[in-house]
Amino acid sequence: MTPLPVAELHVHVEGTLEADLLVALARRNDVALPTYDAAALTERYRHFTNLQSFLDVYYANLAVLREPTDFYDLMAAYLRRAEAAGVRRAEVFFDPQTHLNNGIGFEAVIEGFAAAVADAPISADLILCFLRDLGPEAAEETLRAALKFREHFIGVGLDSAEVGHPPRMFKRVYEIASGEGLRKVAHAGEEAGPDYVWEALDVLGVERIDHGVRSLADPELVARLRADRVPLTVCPLSNLCLKGVGSLAEHPLKAMLDAGLLVTVNSDDPAYFGGHVDDNFAAVRAALALTDEDVRQLALNSFEASFASREDKDRWRAEALAARIS
């Protein structure tokens, strides 16, 4: 079966670290894990209770990444799997602060990731994310260090623990990023309410909202998102695993589509949440009884929302229009 052509706009490369690779890297770099049994490690992923319970495991696992080749191998494995999922274009988040705090140099991280992107079988670019719980000064310091490698990333994002770390705290670092010609996105409305989405739009000036699933609670916000065609990068299996929704049947994706929002489907952290972008499409199609035209619209939205060139977007759009939805 030929997979639907899509763009993946919300995936954390660190969240693509499959248990097998985690164990292999732990052995290669002599890093201790609670267990070396990949099945036992993934079993723990079935018991997250919220975003923080996931982040605790996600950050701890990243201690296995030590050498430039580790960063290369992680990114290369994701890009191979993405190609098989039908991804034509990937805009991939990375969290440099985690690795810097583990004692790894910026160069090892970004050059490892960028080398894999350069060798990618699909179109891909990097987006540097700030960890919001480490605060705005650390974010600014990270951006200044990253600017030495400016050619290796196209934009900035904001991730990690959301509640209590509102977008407005990061106004200055986003202004600096804007001045450098970087694209701007931010996680908002994943666990926090519509006020965080408003701030991301009006204070940070972001071009896309990552998640944004809590936006439907505010009709004025919905009207704004629709009028400005602001893309929302929704991650259904992530919302299910982190208990943002009780079941996929209750997921707001279909309501967002029906409200005329520019929603896309993405995987977030596929190694932890039970699947890549193709698995997310299959899951929501079944749970929300999406029509073939809903599915095609989601694919078209993903290309429209991407930061690729007009020419590439038009080519992929034509492919999605011609694709058989199977």
Ligand SMILES: Nc1ncnc2[nH]cnc12
């Ligand atoms: N879903 C998510 N929300 C916030 N930060 C993250 N970092 C990795 N995945 C994340």
Ligand SMILES: [Zn+2]
């Ligand atoms: Zn995310």
